[in-house]
Amino acid sequence: MISSSINENDIEVELEELNQLSQAILTKYGYDFTNYAQSSFKRRIIMVLKKNSIKSVGLLIQKIVQDPKFFEQFVTDITVNTTELFRDPSFFRVVREELLPILSNRPEFNIWHAACSTGEEVISMAILLKEEGLWEKAKIYATDINTAVLKKAAEARYPLRNWELFKQNYSNTNPKGKLEDYCEIKDNEIQFDKDLIKNVRFKQHDLAVDQHFFKFDFILCRNVMIYFNQKLQNRVFELLHNSLFLGGYLALGAKESLIWCKIADKFAAFNENEKIYKKIKL
Amino acid sequence: MANEKKMWEIIVIGGSAGSFSVVSKILEKVPRNLSVPIVLCLHRLKDKREGFKEALEIKSNIPVREPCDKDKIEKGVAYLAPSNYHLLIESKEIFALSTTELVQYSRPSIDVLFESAADTYKGGVLGLLLSGANRDGALGMSRIKSKGGFTIVQDPKDASMPTMPAAAIETTTIDLVLDTSNLVSFFANIEKNLFIHAAS
Structure with missing residues (x-):
């Protein structure tokens, strides 16, 4: 027994x-x-x-x-809504130092935060773009399955308990300013300057059922695929591939991989460590 | 031989403060031709992505890998839960990762790994819980036990942080309580033990 x-x-x-x-x-x-x-x-x-x-x-x-x-x-x-400002600072450092210089050569470029949740990554990216002088050039979409989190993302307000973590992450991205430059603290909350995200279009989109809606130079879809089985991952990778210009870039989470999926050969590693891939085939 | 069937299909090990040297000694002694996978969930710093796997690998007799999402589960390999992710057993073939809330103040959490292992492998799980300063892993051990698996803890008297193994002893039935040297010899003889315990 x-x-x-x-x-x-x-x-x-x-x-x-x-x-x-x-x-x-x-x-x-x-x-x-x-x-x-x-x-x-x-x-x-x-x-x-x-x-x-x-x-x-x-x-x-x-x-x-x-x-x-x-x-x-x-x-x-x-739906999982745990994220942080500058999650994986080394990723944002590579975006700042290696990817944005390439995008800056394009007259303008489009960025998609796929499954953006409460928007911490959108704010992080906007701060990078500001600091690299590229904010004006970027057209940004941020989507999620969940309209409630989109509303939160548009408010750009986060609990103060995250402050130390946010500051520490930001300081590891080779920043050009101080985090305080972009936000103010009141009533136990961190309120980011809404001007940061005034060029962001928030839109409801379900990766599991919806189609592509625009073409992008850079798609961030980090720690989203982990919640899908391999069948759905293949569908979503195809959708993201269709949504990228040739020569566009796709960023995944630190422990996500393209290797086994059907369209792996249509991408080349741009930075394998930070899981940034470039679309090299239609 | 009636008891040719292996008792366990997977070994899961959880540890926190004070567990590194014990894990390291176990990996040093496990046989190179180990016929089951080992999955490790050790509490670790979230902002230190590199170095831990490498440190374990130095002495390990089997390969140590940090799985990516949906990676295959292979026998004879020690898998280490990556920093800032929960590691789950998605099926007997593959892992899954998640970034959901901390469980017992931890991500990766031992409970999350152990519970998903028990749900997938039922009685085929050997769970080991080592030194640690919090209660993560106790509910996971309880799930392993209730699905018919086998539970071992490091003797709290031998552990540099007794809280974790003690919490498991309080929470559920523990089949074996072993000190470090007995743990190491249990795992050195793991291939034999897989069958001996099937017979008993």
Whole structure:
């Protein structure tokens, strides 16, 4: 006999139930979670069940189908919105020192933050562009599946508890100014200068179902693919490839890789360490 | 032989403060032809991406890799959770990473790795929890146990930080409590142990 102590917080969720949930959402609302990576998706679902004291996935499906307001909150909870200003400072240093000098040779250029979440990366990029004198040249789109986080991103306001982390990250990008130059602190919040993002178009876009909508010189899609299974990753890589000009650049998260995906041969590594790739074939 | 079937398909090891030297000694002694994968989740500084894997590799008898998202899980390799990501077992074939919230103040979190391993491999998991100053890993060990896996902790008296193994002992049934030298010899003989424990 196997002795066991069942933790009362342990909620069992079977893969089959996750499939039923995703199918119900797709049918009712058109959001497609069917090809999300199952290990992390399952953790998110368990978190939602606990948060709302719902006892089973079956009951969750009922609530989602009956209550569109609840579903809106569900989308916010289920999509991952942990990011920071200048996450991976070494990445931003390479963008500053190696990539932007190349883009600066183009008369103007387009940047897409794909799945931008609450916008920390958008602010980070805007600060880089300002400091490198390229802000005026850039046309920027920032998209996410979740309209609630887009609203937050447009407000450019973050909790003060992140201040030390933000400052430390920024200081490791070879900055040309001080972070204080771009924001002010009031009421326990960091309010960035909204002028920084006045040329940014925020737009709802679901990488899992929507098509490409513009052509870009540089796409940032960092730590997004990790939440998708390989089938969906292939779809999204194709979408990003179609959205890039020939000679355009794609940035992934530090531990994401293009290597095994179908269109890998259409990209060349620009900086393998920081996961920046260049589109070399149509 | 009725017990030819291997008891465990994967070894997961969690550790925090004070665990590095123990992990290092274990990797030094595991056989080169190890027939299962080892997956390590060791608490580490988030802004130090390089150096940890290399430090472990110096003495290790098997290759040490930091997996990228959806990388294959191969036997005979020690995988180290990368800094600032949770490492999860997506299926018996591949890993997945995530950047979700800290769990037990940690990313990578031992609970996250252990729970996903238990969910995927059920009873086929051997979990080892080492020295550490917080409670990460206790719930993960509990999940391993409830799915029928095998649990080992470093003896809190032997650990430089006893909190973590002690928390696991408090939380769930631990099959073996071993000090460093016994841990090292257990893993030096791991291929035999995989079968001996299947018979017992």
